[in-house]
Amino acid sequence: MQQNVSTTVRVKLYSLTNRKADLLAREYEAFQTEVHGGDADLYSATDQQASKVQRQKDPNPDTEQPVVLRNDVFDVSYDDNTVLSSWWVKVPVYDPEQGEGNSIWCPAHVPRKDEQLVCEGDVRDSELVHRDGDWYVHLVVKWSVTVQGEYDDVLAIDMGARWVATCAFLSDRKTTFYGEEVRRIREHYKQLRKSIGKAKPRQGQQVVERIGDAEARKADDRLHKIARSIVEDAEERNAVIVVGDLGGSRKDNDKGRYVNDKTHKMPFARLLNYIEYKAHDAGIDVQLVDEYDTSRTCNRCACEGIRETQGRFVCPECGLDDNADKNGALNIGKRALGKFSKPLSEAGAVLAQPETQVIVHRDEEPANLSISGGFNPQWGNPTALAVGGYQSGASRTLTAEQCHPLDYGHDPLTGHCDWTKSAARRIGRLTVSRTG
Numbered sequence: 001m002q003q004n005v006s007t008t009v010r011v012k013l014y015s016l017t018n019r020k021a022d023l024l025a026r027e028y029e030a031f032q033t034e035v036h037g038g039d040a041d042l043y044s045a046t047d048q049q050a051s052k053v054q055r056q057k058d059p060n061p062d063t064e065q066p067v068v069l070r071n072d073v074f075d076v077s078y079d080d081n082t083v084l085s086s087w088w089v090k091v092p093v094y095d096p097e098q099g100e101g102n103s104i105w106c107p108a109h110v111p112r113k114d115e116q117l118v119c120e121g122d123v124r125d126s127e128l129v130h131r132d133g134d135w136y137v138h139l140v141v142k143w144s145v146t147v148q149g150e151y152d153d154v155l156a157i158d159m160g161a162r163w164v165a166t167c168a169f170l171s172d173r174k175t176t177f178y179g180e181e182v183r184r185i186r187e188h189y190k191q192l193r194k195s196i197g198k199a200k201p202r203q204g205q206q207v208v209e210r211i212g213d214a215e216a217r218k219a220d221d222r223l224h225k226i227a228r229s230i231v232e233d234a235e236e237r238n239a240v241i242v243v244g245d246l247g248g249s250r251k252d253n254d255k256g257r258y259v260n261d262k263t264h265k266m267p268f269a270r271l272l273n274y275i276e277y278k279a280h281d282a283g284i285d286v287q288l289v290d291e292y293d294t295s296r297t298c299n300r301c302a303c304e305g306i307r308e309t310q311g312r313f314v315c316p317e318c319g320l321d322d323n324a325d326k327n328g329a330l331n332i333g334k335r336a337l338g339k340f341s342k343p344l345s346e347a348g349a350v351l352a353q354p355e356t357q358v359i360v361h362r363d364e365e366p367a368n369l370s371i372s373g374g375f376n377p378q379w380g381n382p383t384a385l386a387v388g389g390y391q392s393g394a395s396r397t398l399t400a401e402q403c404h405p406l407d408y409g410h411d412p413l414t415g416h417c418d419w420t421k422s423a424a425r426r427i428g429r430l431t432v433s434r435t436g
Helices: 018-034 044-057 112-120 180-200 204-236 258-264 266-283 324-335 419-425
Strands: 002-013 065-071 075-078 088-097 101-111 126-133 134-146 155-159 163-169 175-178 241-245 284-292 304-309 312-314 321-323 360-361 366-373 385-390 395-398 429-432
Touching: 002 112, 002 266, 018 044, 018 065, 018 088, 018 101, 018 126, 044 065, 044 088, 044 126, 075 112, 088 163, 088 284, 112 134, 112 180, 155 204, 155 324, 163 204, 163 284, 175 180, 175 385, 180 204, 204 241, 204 266, 241 266, 241 324, 266 284, 284 324
Parallel strands: 155 241, 241 284, 360 385, 366 429
Antiparallel strands: 002 101, 002 134, 065 126, 075 088, 088 101, 126 134, 155 163, 163 175, 304 312, 312 321, 360 395, 366 385
């Protein structure tokens, strides 16, 4: 099955002249002014993007936003005849000396593993980022991959502060926790930066920058290993991968300096990027699912539960007492199948989306039960999900609540039907297809 996917490639700009560095810095600061409601001179296309970010995200005043580079006004070029660099990025900027927009070509370093992707893929709107004194362009590259269309299981991933990734299979709820080493690396270098800054106030900044590079390399190596392990597990059990979408989790989510430091600085986006490209190389699909309310909703009865501690979830209705991150991962997996309506805590019981259908084919002998879904993680546009329990015969369309209890595992506790659990028991085939 052919599928268009997007991958982010981190490209570093280097060996910039003073003039180019000044123009980039000026454009970056002007963009921050615009997205926070001010007025500044920007390249016209970038000014439009700043207004769009301001309207859609309404960013907090103390946050910095990456400069959005529209793909029709910037470019990436390869030329192995140039001495300084083989890769060059054209960045649109406003030139105050000329009083109009201009473009500057900056030498760039593209990771070797991503060179073919950048050459052959379709570069879309990207971002200019300033971090630790260096300039980066996060290239968003759209390309076509071949992923399989049938799966036997779902591997759901919940990302959080305690564990960078909690992975759970829906069929048997086997759960793996990742991230202990990443947390240890971050904490070690955090304390190291504090001690160096206090001991050597004059030389501390240079040392901090050097150890920051060491921290990034070690954390990056561990993230690659985590992503590889996750994809190998999915391959072994022929599972589609679904990940809780953390988009917007940092906005209006101030939980204090200590918790913010643990949550907001975890490399979730980088890990997701690694999982996606490794999974696509293996022919496995990766879907993002809105994770709103999944952490405080019981995966057994869909009632609102209690987080006794950071790592413990208790449901007062059905008595479930389990790991909180595991509970969240299972909810993410079930939401991907269209099992719950959003928000989960308001459902009160296991409900199907209004547009979700269960198609039951009747016959005397049961065959492999297949789950086919063009599921869309955006709840505003749910798509059909069909479950075929028998090979042939007449078919009828039922909601999940109308399923016969003997066919799809009636839950006496809630009075509702748990057809996903039944599908796992029958070890059926799960078919994922996109619509639109």
